[in-house]
Amino acid sequence: MLSRVAEQLYWIFRYVERAENLARFLEVSQSVALDMANDAPSVWLPLIDACADRSLFESLHPEGQPQQVVQFLLAQKDNPNAIRNCIAIARENARQIREVIPNEFFEDLNALYLDLQPGEPFWQEALPEQLQQVRRGCQQLYGIADSTMRRDLSWQFANLGRLLERADKTARILDVKYFLLLPSAEAVGGAIDELQWIALLRCASAYQMYRQHTQQPITPSGVAGFLLLDPDFPRSVRYCLNGLATSLEEIEQQPLHKGHNGVSHLLGPLRAHWNYARVDDVINSGLHEVIDDLQIQLNQLHGQLEARYFAAPSCTSA
Numbered sequence: 001m002l003s004r005v006a007e008q009l010y011w012i013f014r015y016v017e018r019a020e021n022l023a024r025f026l027e028v029s030q031s032v033a034l035d036m037a038n039d040a041p042s043v044w045l046p047l048i049d050a051c052a053d054r055s056l057f058e059s060l061h062p063e064g065q066p067q068q069v070v071q072f073l074l075a076q077k078d079n080p081n082a083i084r085n086c087i088a089i090a091r092e093n094a095r096q097i098r099e100v101i102p103n104e105f106f107e108d109l110n111a112l113y114l115d116l117q118p119g120e121p122f123w124q125e126a127l128p129e130q131l132q133q134v135r136r137g138c139q140q141l142y143g144i145a146d147s148t149m150r151r152d153l154s155w156q157f158a159n160l161g162r163l164l165e166r167a168d169k170t171a172r173i174l175d176v177k178y179f180l181l182l183p184s185a186e187a188v189g190g191a192i193d194e195l196q197w198i199a200l201l202r203c204a205s206a207y208q209m210y211r212q213h214t215q216q217p218i219t220p221s222g223v224a225g226f227l228l229l230d231p232d233f234p235r236s237v238r239y240c241l242n243g244l245a246t247s248l249e250e251i252e253q254q255p256l257h258k259g260h261n262g263v264s265h266l267l268g269p270l271r272a273h274w275n276y277a278r279v280d281d282v283i284n285s286g287l288h289e290v291i292d293d294l295q296i297q298l299n300q301l302h303g304q305l306e307a308r309y310f311a312a313p314s315c316t317s318a
Contacts, residue, residue: 005100006157007310008093012101013145014161015093016109019086020138021169021203022073023131025050028199030127033066035195044069046176050169051081070127075116083134084116102148105141112137153254156247160305163247167240168298173203174227175291178220197223204235224287225279237294241271244301251309263304270297 025047033043044066048057051073060078061068075084091113094106115122115133122130142162149155177200197218201207210218210226213233230236245267252264282290 003310005097006153007306008097009100009154009157010161010305010310012090012093012109012161013158014165015086015090016138016141017162017165018081018169019083019090020135021165022051022081022083022086023134023138024203024205025173026070026073027128027131027135028203029069030131031202032195032199041066041069047073050172050176052172053079053081074130087113087116087134100154102144104148105144108137108141108144112141151250153251156250157309159247160244163240163243164298164302164305166235167237167244168295170204170227170235170237170240171291171294171298173200174224175288178224178287178291194218200227206233206235209233221279221283224283228282229274229277229279231275238274241267241274245271263301263308266297266301266304270294270301 029044029047041064045064047069048054057072072079073082076082091109094101094109098106177196201210204227214222216222228237231238233239248263
């Protein structure tokens, strides 16, 4: 496979995953704001931190109002990670390699891209309907890809992009709750604290699965353990790392790539650590510090993938 094609597949699925996660974040923040009868910036600004875009946001919107957060994450022209821009970048990459991806996938991605253009009926809808349309559009793309793509190198590189982005966003939103939204001592365990933990689970579509799996009250350590360490939940960090390793093994079994284990050398210890970690040890080590370290390692993993498999740094990279 040409390195250019591999890179474009990687970024198509990474940007689609990013758009869906942003829609999730906005949906849940709006729900929390309604439940708390509070539309203050403190409810919305953590989303900017979860996306690591605080400097850019403050340069564009010093007031930091809720509607500005929504605009920044949904359609801000100057924010390359806004939902509309993510879909546009994914669509442009897909357009260039249409012979590699299923026709149904491109048609649905193109339809979602067109729906998000200025002046379309999409922008006349209420925010919940807009976000639901984005999320379902992205999920439909996953379904088409899962049911129509051969499990060849094309699929493996697409899967790398999707899972790396998913692990990153799951860790980021957990860090926001633990570090940036840590309540005062008297509020720990209170109604607002529990509401925020429920919102966090809903960000990852994990609330129902958490309840079924643990059958226990919602606790900080329980939520952290589920989102970081559960081996079977498809949005947990551990699950994503194991999926990354499986795809990477398939890629490295190809004759062209045998004997090059630079990426596996980095992913192997990271995967082992999260497969055998215990949530109590993670929290005692400082969850914020552990997640910071994970973010660094995920960025290093991306750098290794780019250096090993992609011909040159792309203008579409994050």
